[in-house]
Amino acid sequence: MTATEESATSLEQTVAGATSSRFSQVFGTLTATMLAVFLLFALVFSPPDVSQRDAVRLFYIHVPSAIVALYLAFGITFVASIMYLRKGTDFWDLLAGSSAEIGVLFCAFMLGTGMLWGKPTWGVYWQWDPRLTSTAISFVLFAGYLAIRRLDLDPTVRSRRAAVLGIIGFLNVIVVRQSVQWWRGLHQGQTLDLVDSQLSGMHYFSFFLGLVSMTMVFGWLLLHRFRVAWLETQADAATLQTALAERQAEAADYTARPPDTGGPTTTETEGI
Amino acid sequence: MHWEFVIPGYLLVFGGLAIYTGALLRRARILAVRVPPERRRFVG
Amino acid sequence: MLNDALLLAAKDLRVERRSRVLTGQVLPFGLIVLILFGFGISPDRRVVEAPDRTVLEQVAPGLFWLAVLLSALLALGRSFAIEAVDGNLDALKLTGLDPAGVFLGKALAIWLELLAIELLLGVGSLALYGATITHPLLLLVTVLAATTSIAAAGTLYAALASGLRVRDTLVPLLVLPVLAPVLLGATLATEAALFGPAGDGWPWAGLISTFAVLYLGAGMVSFGVLLEET
Numbered sequence: 219m220t221a222t223e224e225s226a227t228s229l230e231q232t233v234a235g236a237t238s239s240r241f242s243q244v245f246g247t248l249t250a251t252m253l254a255v256f257l258l259f260a261l262v263f264s265p266p267d268v269s270q271r272d273a274v275r276l277f278y279i280h281v282p283s284a285i286v287a288l289y290l291a292f293g294i295t296f297v298a299s300i301m302y303l304r305k306g307t308d309f310w311d312l313l314a315g316s317s318a319e320i321g322v323l324f325c326a327f328m329l330g331t332g333m334l335w336g337k338p339t340w341g342v343y344w345q346w347d348p349r350l351t352s353t354a355i356s357f358v359l360f361a362g363y364l365a366i367r368r369l370d371l372d373p374t375v376r377s378r379r380a381a382v383l384g385i386i387g388f389l390n391v392i393v394v395r396q397s398v399q400w401w402r403g404l405h406q407g408q409t410l411d412l413v414d415s416q417l418s419g420m421h422y423f424s425f426f427l428g429l430v431s432m433t434m435v436f437g438w439l440l441l442h443r444f445r446v447a448w449l450e451t452q453a454d455a456a457t458l459q460t461a462l463a464e465r466q467a468e469a470a471d472y473t474a475r476p477p478d479t480g481g482p483t484t485t486e487t488e489g490i
Numbered sequence: 491m492h493w494e495f496v497i498p499g500y501l502l503v504f505g506g507l508a509i510y511t512g513a514l515l516r517r518a519r520i521l522a523v524r525v526p527p528e529r530r531r532f533v534g
Numbered sequence: 535m536l537n538d539a540l541l542l543a544a545k546d547l548r549v550e551r552r553s554r555v556l557t558g559q560v561l562p563f564g565l566i567v568l569i570l571f572g573f574g575i576s577p578d579r580r581v582v583e584a585p586d587r588t589v590l591e592q593v594a595p596g597l598f599w600l601a602v603l604l605s606a607l608l609a610l611g612r613s614f615a616i617e618a619v620d621g622n623l624d625a626l627k628l629t630g631l632d633p634a635g636v637f638l639g640k641a642l643a644i645w646l647e648l649l650a651i652e653l654l655l656g657v658g659s660l661a662l663y664g665a666t667i668t669h670p671l672l673l674l675v676t677v678l679a680a681t682t683s684i685a686a687a688g689t690l691y692a693a694l695a696s697g698l699r700v701r702d703t704l705v706p707l708l709v710l711p712v713l714a715p716v717l718l719g720a721t722l723a724t725e726a727a728l729f730g731p732a733g734d735g736w737p738w739a740g741l742i743s744t745f746a747v748l749y750l751g752a753g754m755v756s757f758g759v760l761l762e763e764t
Contacts, residue, residue, distance in 0.1 A: 237518040237533055261500070271491035276499045283503070303759060309532070323510055327503045334499040338492040358711040365707060369698060379694050382756045383708070386690070390712055393748075397715035397741060401722070435507065442514055445533045449521040452529040 237445035242438065249434040256424075256431040264424040267417065273338045274421060278428035280331040283324045284349065285429065286436045288356060288395075291321025292388045294440075295363075299384035302377060308451055311377040314384050315367050316443040318360050320436060325357040348402040352395040359387050359394075373451075535635040542631065542639025546613060547646065555612050556647055564605040564655045568662055571597045587729075594663035595724035598655060599717050603684065605651050606644075607706050610688045613644055614696040623697060627761060637689060637757035641750070645685040652677060665728050672735045673727035679743040680720035686749035687712050693760050716742050 238246070260278040267274035298314035332350045333343040344350070363383050369376060550556050572590060575597075579589045617623050626636065656677075659665060667673055688709055695704040719738040726735025
């Protein structure tokens with residue numbers, strides 16, 4: 219428990235990074251405070267559940283991770299991908315990529331906590347629960363999306379392909395979810411549902427805190443991830459511009475010579 | 491009861507968040523020196 | 535658009551007829567997969583709830599569709615490998631064919647190739663796993679819908695990865711999670727077609743038909759974006 223509180227404060231300390239702004243600092247402090255409050259409620263104040271015992275505490279991060287990853291994060295990727303294909307600006311492309319990356323991270327949290335919850339409750343780590351199964355597939359889906367984004371390609375080609383993938387990817391999350399749910403529905407398997415145990419107001423409140431704090435963490439991470447992505451493209455562009463300026467300065471020395479030695483052409487900058 | 495599952499779960503999530511955030515901010519610091527102020531639109 | 539599609543599909547099939555990659559490589563691959571599945575699941579074990587059936591027969595629908603899916607990956611890789619060489623993709627753009635037609639053409643060629651693969655693997659499954667068909671109509675609809683789904687989604691994703699050096703590893707990663715619902719639906723519908731009752735299978739056949747229509751639409755809309763890029 220001490221370790222978890224430590225990581226919450228380390229989040230607060232590192233806020234003063236290079237991508238921070240006044241807004242992100244205030245928001246980051248709020249998020250860290252919210253996380254600390256959430257941890258207090260989730261691990262201390264919330265009583266154990268009658269049937270799940272203390273395993274109910276895993277719910278407080280498991281379900282919010284799922285909601286944030288599958289709907290919020292991949293939903294933003296979906297919208298931003300559509301916007302990229304319409305507008306063609308870097309902003310939407312980078313937003314889509316940043317959101318997907320954090321979504322994949324939260325998917326991993328969802329799977330990890332879900333399996334740890336399954337062991338004491340079902341006796342096995344993996345129960346072919348519809349939500350776990352469909353999240354595992356969505357996780358791989360967006361891992362493929364991130365793989366495309368990491369490729370060393372012409373940036374426009376990569377962004378366009380990623381955008382197409384991001385749009386169909388999100389629609390697929392829904393299709394996969396529905397079909398797996400339908401499949402498991404036939405077998406009447408247990409589900410990771412809050413409804414099937416008797417939860418008190420305190421449980422719901424802790425869960426609500428978890429949802430709010432995970433959403434805030436997502437927002438804060440997305441802000442910084444987007445800024446890092448933005449800086450990356452800008453750093454590349456800046457380096458290229460400096461290099462071009464240097465070559466052009468060199469070329470100025472050649473002006474006394476005949477023109478066929480070839481100087482830098484302006485068309486080179488056009489394509490960037 | 492079941493704390494042996496709860497603690498790894500919370501460690502996984504908060505440890506994962508700490509590692510990811512750390513890596514992200516480190517990358518931000520490295521990049522910050524490479525980008526001139528006029529290109530820092532959207533960034534703080 | 536349909537003319538463009540037919541033109542391109544005929545081109546792909548002509549390439550196939552002359553190179554014989556499908557008959558010489560993909561079909562034998564599918565067969566060995568079918569045989570290896572038999573090794574993984576011991577052929578003599580019987581189903582507890584239905585002792586007249588072996589486990590292998592019980593899971594035959596799933597194994598058949600897995601073998602089809604794996605073979606389809608090879609066929610898809612092949613379909614875009616022939617466009618990647620000698621600047622064929624640029625030539626394809628220069629022809630001025632409708633992008634939606636290009637998509638349909640590629641998918642149609644894959645669709646026909648897949649049907650050939652499925653015919654052989656189906657006969658192979660019946661022979662090797664000892665299954666019998668009780669509802670041929672359900673099976674036919676399932677096969678047609680699932681094949682359309684695999685061809686449409688596969689063509690779209692193979693195009694996303696085309697021209698990349700990592701294509702061979704990327705296509706399976708992209709295609710398999712997307713086709714997971716199709717595998718699920720096709721397996722359950724085929725199970726119903728083999729062991730009955732057929733009523734259990736029709737909703738699944740409906741699901742994969744919907745999937746097929748969705749992916750045909752998605753491919754036709756987005757292929758323009760993918761083709762005009764480079």
